[in-house]
Amino acid sequence: MGSQGDAKNGGEENMAAWLVAVNTLKIQPFELPSLGPHDVRVRMKAVGICGSDVHYLKTLRCAHFVVEEPMVIGHECAGIIEEIGSEVTHLVPGDRVALEPGISCWRCSYCKQGSYNLCPEMKFFATPPVHGSLANQVVHPADLCFKLPDDISLEEGAMCEPLSVGVHACRRANVGPETNVLIMGAGPIGLVALLAARAFGAPRVVIVDVDEFRLSVAKDLGASETVQVSTKAEVLKPAFSPTLMGLG
Structure with a gap:
């Protein structure tokens, strides 16, 4: 992990939200690495809170990943280019970008x-x-920063990462104009899967959840039908043959 300590970037101290213990975040200095020739320095303007961030906050773990020392959270993000490396040619300071959070x-x-x-x-x-x-601010590979169109806000840019989950699910399921879709779970990912399925041309999208409010949001976003189920186990017989997406 990177170090905590004096962190000067662009003449100011760079601060971040550090997860330091269960249910404990602290705003502390965050020292950035040196800018490489193919890197950019980005001023963060919008960062979403993912379910994984909540898991880390509440339990210091998500699946088999365990927080063993203080960590800066957040991965759904967009911002404005502040500085570019010497070999970067497709971005300039002032560009608004969405960041791919994974570096392979x-x-x-x-x-x-x-x-x-x-x-x-x-x-x-x-x-x-x-x-x-x-x-x-963060330092990130320039190739993993994608310039946003003028009509896309930075907040929308930060949502590109979760939206990509819905798009990937639709591609894996071969969703198209002949596909009926059933989505199990109307949480944030279920809702972006709903939007993606509609964009892929699915004529009928049914979404299931235990929460009435989530289902009302799904209806507003274009669900054909919503089904509220109880937390008790029941056997349901669908009235159609759907493509099933488990996306709570």
Whole structure:
């Protein structure tokens, strides 16, 4: 992990939200690495709070990843380029960008095949022991910073990462104009999967959850139908043959 200590960038101290204990965040200095020739320094303007961040906050772990020392959280992010490395040509200071939070090795068989998301050496924002992006500024590879169109806000740019989950699910399920879709769970990822399924042309999207408010949001976002279920086990017989997405 990077160090805590004096952190001067662009003439000011760089601060970040450090997870230091269960349910305990502290705003402390965050020292950035030196800017490499293919890197950029980005001033963060919008950072989403993912379910993984909440898990780390409440339990100091998410699945088999365990926070063993203070860590900067956050990975859904967008910001403005402050400085570019000497070899960066496609970005300039002032550009608004969304950040891909995962840095792969670029050398393994998965990376060479284009499936860099499966890289076993992946360094992902806010996944121990890698620090995240809930900071004033971060340094990141320029190739993993994507310029936002003028009509996309920085807040929307930060949502590109969770939206990509819904897009990936639709691609894996071959969703199209002939596909009926059932989504199990109307949480944030379920809702972006709903939006993606609609964009992919799915004519009927049914979404299921235990929470009435979440289902009302799903209806507002274009769900064909919503189904509220109890927390008790029940056997449901669907009225159609759906493509199933478990995306709570």
